[in-house]
Amino acid sequence: MTMMMRNDPILDRRSIRRYTTQDVEEKDIRTLLEAGMAAPSAGNERPWHFVVVRDRRLMQGIMEVHPYAQMLKQSPVAVLICGDPTLEKYPGFWVQDCSAAVENMLIMAVQLNLGAVWLGIYPIEERVRGLRQLLGLPENVIPFALVPIGHPDEEKRPLDRYDDERVHRDGW
Amino acid sequence: MTMMMRNDPILDRRSIRRYTTQDVEEKDIRTLLEAGMAAPSAGNERPWHFVVVRDRRLMQGIMEVHPYAQMLKQSPVAVLICGDPTLEKYPGFWVQDCSAAVENMLIMAVQLNLGAVWLGIYPIEERVRGLRQLLGLPENVIPFALVPIGHPDEEKRPLDRYDDERVHRDGW
Numbered sequence: 001m002t003m004m005m006r007n008d009p010i011l012d013r014r015s016i017r018r019y020t021t022q023d024v025e026e027k028d029i030r031t032l033l034e035a036g037m038a039a040p041s042a043g044n045e046r047p048w049h050f051v052v053v054r055d056r057r058l059m060q061g062i063m064e065v066h067p068y069a070q071m072l073k074q075s076p077v078a079v080l081i082c083g084d085p086t087l088e089k090y091p092g093f094w095v096q097d098c099s100a101a102v103e104n105m106l107i108m109a110v111q112l113n114l115g116a117v118w119l120g121i122y123p124i125e126e127r128v129r130g131l132r133q134l135l136g137l138p139e140n141v142i143p144f145a146l147v148p149i150g151h152p153d154e155e156k157r158p159l160d161r162y163d164d165e166r167v168h169r170d171g172w
Numbered sequence: 173m174t175m176m177m178r179n180d181p182i183l184d185r186r187s188i189r190r191y192t193t194q195d196v197e198e199k200d201i202r203t204l205l206e207a208g209m210a211a212p213s214a215g216n217e218r219p220w221h222f223v224v225v226r227d228r229r230l231m232q233g234i235m236e237v238h239p240y241a242q243m244l245k246q247s248p249v250a251v252l253i254c255g256d257p258t259l260e261k262y263p264g265f266w267v268q269d270c271s272a273a274v275e276n277m278l279i280m281a282v283q284l285n286l287g288a289v290w291l292g293i294y295p296i297e298e299r300v301r302g303l304r305q306l307l308g309l310p311e312n313v314i315p316f317a318l319v320p321i322g323h324p325d326e327e328k329r330p331l332d333r334y335d336d337e338r339v340h341r342d343g344w
Binding site for chain 1: 180183205207209210214222223226264265268271274278280283292296308309310317331333335341
């Protein structure tokens with residue numbers, strides 16, 4: 001993987017885990033949520049919910065149930081993407097739908113000059129249970145992924161992750 | 173859902189299923205593949221493969237195993253995203269990783285003024301079996317999603333899919 005600068009929100013996106021003390025404005029949160037909900041979903045079923053977390057005690061609680069969430073000490077806000085399989089028209093696709101929503105939010109964060117990172121929750125049972133309890137989620141709602149967001153306090157150059165060995169033509 | 177124009181590749185993206193006869197250049201395919209491989213993945217494991225399909229007989233074969241793939245009659249090219257769980261460092265995340273790669277490709281298609289759509293394959297067993305057989309995929313490689321790509325021959329105005337009822341604050 002070599003370093004390069006493409007000036008493209010998809011190609012330049014990196015996982016940002018250090019943030020300044022500057023707050024994230026509500027209008028940016030709104031744009032991030034719009035991006036998440038603009039994701040495609042099977043049959044346009046949109047089997048998702050978004051929990052915006054700003055409460056510092058909740059942040060602390062999340063750090064206690066998620067082993068890789070220490071950046072929540074710094075992040076002014078985090079968004080929990082949740083899946084609701086009861087909203088599915090085509091069973092089995094909610095994970096893909098929610099993943100597309102998360103990725104949209106990560107790319108939009110780059111466009112807004114914010115830093116963000118995808119913290120996996122589902123399908124790790126103890127994280128799912130911990131987050132559900134902490135946030136009081138209903139039984140049908142599955143905490144899927146957490147996205148801490150802030151103004152970047154680290155500079156990471158874009159990576160070229162392209163690998164020709166992963167590309168095949170008209171069959172294997 | 174109301175109509176609006178945001179001039180943003182994430183918010184303006186729509187599923188495009190009609191294409192002109194114009195070919196898609198290889199440099200654009202390359203950029204789409206770079207976008208796919210720029211997706212985040214659990215532990216940066218990148219558990220994916222991409223099969224670029226241009227062969228018309230393969231397109232025909234795919235239409236016979238996938239019930240919603242009739243746009244392949246028109247699309248000059250399609251990319252099959254595959255997962256390889258044997259590449260996982262953190263078992264259980266390959267679906268999320270591959271979904272992020274697909275979503276990156278769909279957004280990059282908008283940026284390139286191309287049209288594309290996400291056709292679900294996994295976890296529908298008959299589609300998985302049919303695609304694996306048709307393309308000669310190894311046992312450990314799971315056909316995950318197919319993305320037909322072409323120059324758009326339909327105009328779809330962006331939708332505002334934002335739904336305030338799906339947003340929660342500091343808990344449910």
